[in-house]
Amino acid sequence: MNNPLQRYTNLKFLVVDDFSDFRQSIKQMVESFGVKHVDTCSEGEEAIRKYAEHQHQVVLVDYNLGDGLSGLQVLEELNYRQLLKPGTLYILITGETAMELVMGALEYRPDDYLAKPFTKNILKTRLDKLVQLQEVFQPVHSALAKGKNITAIELCDSLMQKNKRLSMQCLRLKGDIYLKSGLYPKAINVFKTVIEQHELTWAQMGLARAYSGINQLADVQTICKKIISKNKYALEAYDLLAESDCAMGNFEHAYTLLKTACDLSPNTLIRQRKLGQLALRYLELETALNAFKRVIGLGRYSIKIRPDDFVTLLQTMLQIQFGSYGSLSLRVPKDYASLYREINRKYPNDIQLSLVVNLHQILLKYLSNDKGTALSEMEIQLQKCHSLPDTLKPYLINEITFVGQRLDEPELKQSISNQFLAHQAEQFTQENIDKANNYNRQGMLKFKEKDYLTAKKAFKTALINSPSNVNIALNLLQCLYRLAADKQFKQVEPSLITLCAQSLESIDPGDHRFAHSQNLFNHLKALLATKV
Structure with a gap:
């Protein structure tokens, strides 16, 4: 020292x-x-x-x-x-x-x-x-900086033996290390040890996150509700409870939770984005407008902002402009110019986002009864979209879908459906939360029995039915890793790795599951590299 x-x-x-x-x-x-x-x-x-x-x-x-x-x-x-x-x-x-x-x-x-x-x-x-x-704690932090998690845990254990007063800090560090490493059962043991001595909020939250990692959502809900009942400002508990609600299909309760959390602490971009998305689900357009306006404001200097945020805000503004929202419908159009400038400043070289803006402006013209000019311009822009050499980004597909829903011309609507939306529509019709959850439960049972092949099939079916479910994607990825570790390389199809990657690309690096997913991808890649 x-x-x-x-x-x-x-x-x-x-x-x-x-x-x-x-x-x-x-x-x-x-x-x-x-x-x-x-x-x-x-x-x-x-x-x-x-x-x-x-x-x-x-x-x-x-x-x-x-x-x-x-x-x-x-x-x-x-x-x-x-x-x-x-x-x-x-x-x-x-x-x-x-x-x-x-x-x-x-x-x-x-x-x-x-x-x-x-x-x-x-x-x-x-x-x-x-x-x-x-x-x-310098030796512990040094080990963590080098990626030596096991060494860091051993040092924490040594510190606890030497100085009992440091026990809680050491246990907190150990629990966080296990969480970030995806070692959820070990994290559960650590946090339970703390809670048996003192019901500390950080330990309860750690336990809830660990249960989330193994998809024990009922336990997540019980713990988060208990935390919130004792401390209405426990914002992380609101977020995790809302996340588990969405995974269980209880979107309305998640919406109510996030509204409360955003009222308590409005300056969190990711929470505002989730609130806006859920508000749109229930056509609460004014709430969605305010949420995405705040997302854009908070994101001006942040890498967490996404092109999708701008697209969603443009679409929300248009719906309000041509809806029955009184003075708000009159005020909204005044903000288009500044939003266009911000898009150009933030993404000056994004061709697909530029096409989104063009389509939005043409749709405004169409809905303002300048249909003749708008339709000819629309066809030109759609042809540009169709001619792009790269795969269309989700936000451009989203805007094309949005435009198609608001056109009265059957031929153009059909053309849009045939050229752009057939695959997308198929994806949406497959979304079946109940079916996904049933197959996910089957997969978890088989995984515990170490029947990884049967588990893989169940997780695959679950993910196809709910492609946005991060926990299911992690379960499938974990299963693929186990199969590769057992040298069953033929069962580790590249298409399934890609499916997992697509489902997991939305995880924010601040999410405890991000590090776990990256570790799994890296270990799986290393195992596949040994394949003869």
Whole structure:
């Protein structure tokens, strides 16, 4: 362990604040503690670039950074981009004390929360505690950074034996490692051990996520409901409960949950996107409009934004414009120009997204009774879509479907159906949640019996019936890995690996299942490479 008098000498600090005087003040404070390397910047994107370059051990970030990412969103982005190294201390600074902000900060787990104004002594006291703990766990974090998860777990066990006061922190780390590795039964054991001693929210959430990983959705629901009943601000529990509701086909309850969660903490892009999607399912267009507007706003400086978000917002605006929404129907068209500019700024070279915008503008003209001109322009754009050398992206297919549903011309509608939508329609008619769940349960039973071939067939049927179900895709991928490990390479069809990849491509890197899916793909690839 470092000499306390030299504790800060070799640490790199990053200070982020949009006010130069305050930024300089914090820099001088930490330099007085002995820090030699202090980087400073004024906005979120620059903070992410500097952190990626220098890998600072301590990051002090003001919540309010003016335009662009907030301090909380910088933390979210670092996690999402998988840049935040194990052991990095992230301290959020703010002068605001609103419940919404505090709860949002807790959601993304900064290591500490400093309210302005604070003195040098207060900062030093907080840092001393955090850095001392960082030193203790440095070997664990070093092992995790190198991908040595087993070593990290062994080090946690050793720390617990040496210092009982560190038991909870060690168990939390172990549980998180097992979750990210897809070792759900081991994660369950760890979190249950904690809960037997203290019913801590983080352990309950870990247990719920582990149950989600093995598709025990009833247990997920029970735990998440219990967490929410005790703490209405437990936002992660809302998200996981809504996720399990969707997997079970209970979309209406998921919609209600996400509305509540977004009211409590509105600045989470992924949650707003899910709310918007569910609002559209129930034709709650005003809710969908507000959700996707917020998605676009939050996504201006985020890599989490998708072309689909812009397409969905355009479609929602059009439906409101030509629906019966009073003054809202009159206001919506005024936002088209700024949205077109944002699309062009964000995706200047996306030909398929440009075609979406063209189709949208022509549909506006058609619905505004300029049908003659619109139809001839529509046919030209559809021909361009048909002539593209690349496979059509889902968002372009989505827009073509949207256009086709709003045309009155039978011949053009039929042409669209024949050229673009036949395969898509077949996919939609196969979506049968009950059937998928039944086959998934059969597959899990056979998997436990180590009858991997029968399990594979059941999981395949389940996934075909519910291609968007991430848990089923993970089950099938796990089964393919087991078959490959048993040298049954002929049973590991490339088409099934592709099917899994397509179903899993929507997982956000922040989702605990992302690392598990990547590990499975990598291990499967390595096994197939040994095939003679």
